Amino acid sequence: MSESGVGAAASARQRQLVERALGEWRGDVAGRVVVVTGGARGIGRSLCEGLLRAGAKVVAADLTWHEAEDFRKHLESEDNGLAVDMDITDDTALDAARDAVLERFGTVDVLVNNAALVSETLFAPTGHRNTLDTTDRDWEVMFGVNVFGTLKAIRRFIEPMRAQHRGSIVNVVSSGVLPVSSGGGYHGLRPWTVEMPYQATKAAVMALTFYLAEEVRSDGIAVNAIMPGHTRASWFDATARAFNEMGIAYFMRPAIPEHLLPISLFLAAQDSAGASGRLYYVPDWNYDHGYGDYATWQDHELPADMEEIYSRLEAATPVYERAGVAHLPFDAQGALYTAGMANLGAQKSWASTGVAQ
Numbered sequence: 001m002s003e004s005g006v007g008a009a010a011s012a013r014q015r016q017l018v019e020r021a022l023g024e025w026r027g028d029v030a031g032r033v034v035v036v037t038g039g040a041r042g043i044g045r046s047l048c049e050g051l052l053r054a055g056a057k058v059v060a061a062d063l064t065w066h067e068a069e070d071f072r073k074h075l076e077s078e079d080n081g082l083a084v085d086m087d088i089t090d091d092t093a094l095d096a097a098r099d100a101v102l103e104r105f106g107t108v109d110v111l112v113n114n115a116a117l118v119s120e121t122l123f124a125p126t127g128h129r130n131t132l133d134t135t136d137r138d139w140e141v142m143f144g145v146n147v148f149g150t151l152k153a154i155r156r157f158i159e160p161m162r163a164q165h166r167g168s169i170v171n172v173v174s175s176g177v178l179p180v181s182s183g184g185g186y187h188g189l190r191p192w193t194v195e196m197p198y199q200a201t202k203a204a205v206m207a208l209t210f211y212l213a214e215e216v217r218s219d220g221i222a223v224n225a226i227m228p229g230h231t232r233a234s235w236f237d238a239t240a241r242a243f244n245e246m247g248i249a250y251f252m253r254p255a256i257p258e259h260l261l262p263i264s265l266f267l268a269a270q271d272s273a274g275a276s277g278r279l280y281y282v283p284d285w286n287y288d289h290g291y292g293d294y295a296t297w298q299d300h301e302l303p304a305d306m307e308e309i310y311s312r313l314e315a316a317t318p319v320y321e322r323a324g325v326a327h328l329p330f331d332a333q334g335a336l337y338t339a340g341m342a343n344l345g346a347q348k349s350w351a352s353t354g355v356a357q
């Protein structure tokens, strides 16, 4: 099959899996009121679009709608859609948004804590700064949004869930929080990706997930966390292009944001009698539930300049696959990526290069 034939087949398969997920959970999710923070763009917007198609009443809340005005208009034209201005670090804005949601839809069933600063938006466009090159202010800003902002949103939107003794909270974290063991003591899953203070904030939200889930179990509320994997969000193209200027491919081909839809629909349908207090890696969850491995969801509809970067890297990267895993272990991925970059004659790769300092 030609390259474009491979891409068309991959996109068709992705559309088929999205339809399957909608069919599987529409009955559970239709009519539920779902608040998605950071819903104007990136992963949040994709979730809002999917949830609307599943029949949910969707509130997309964001700090800014800049360059997302069309999506705002689209939401406002839908009976089931609401777009609100809500900075999750601002108590007054949060209170006003909660009141607007209750006035419009009467309750809140699901809160997706998706809004965050990532390394690539705090240190735009390349991100990835060594810990000792960050400032205290960088940490304060990132903890302010990712941790305290998430907590502030939970405090508001959990009230109606408690009142109805049912609800679901989904926190979006990152696989960089994981400790792993290969038989002895634990080590970090992938500290070579150089992502502080971001991963410290996500580790805090992971711990919050486990403890809160236990605390609100008797209120009927499920609290879970998901780790998306490398996904083409709103900042991705600018970051990939900035690295390309330095002769570096920004890691491997990203997944489309829709790969988070099946698990998000599943979690939106939970309460504390179902799945709660869990941390899920999205590619593994998809694989285990028949929604394909990571490669199934990789983006083959990139703009031409980015397609050129990733197809060149893929042609230069040794093939290594393993049965039973949705996504190669990160160290294997890192080694393959480094081999691919070396085959392209690059002197450095995106992680641990000092390029962002």
Ligand SMILES: NC(=O)c1ccc[n+]([C@@H]2O[C@H](COP(=O)([O-])OP(=O)(O)OC[C@H]3O[C@@H](n4cnc5c(N)ncnc54)[C@H](O)[C@@H]3O)[C@@H](O)[C@H]2O)c1
Binding pocket: 037, 038, 039, 040, 041, 042, 043, 044, 061, 062, 063, 064, 086, 087, 088, 089, 113, 114, 115, 116, 117, 118, 121, 145, 149, 172, 173, 174, 175, 227, 228, 229, 230, 231, 232, 233, 234, 235
């Ligand atoms: N894209 C990935 O590869 C990836 C990987 C792991 C985890 N994540 C997580 O996914 C989530 C979504 O990130 P994304 O990659 O789509 O990034 P993104 O920048 O495209 O989206 C983040 C959204 O959050 C909003 N936001 C930022 N600060 C806010 C605030 N104070 N109040 C309200 N909204 C605010 C932004 O305006 C934006 O719309 C984040 O929690 C991120 O940590 C992403």
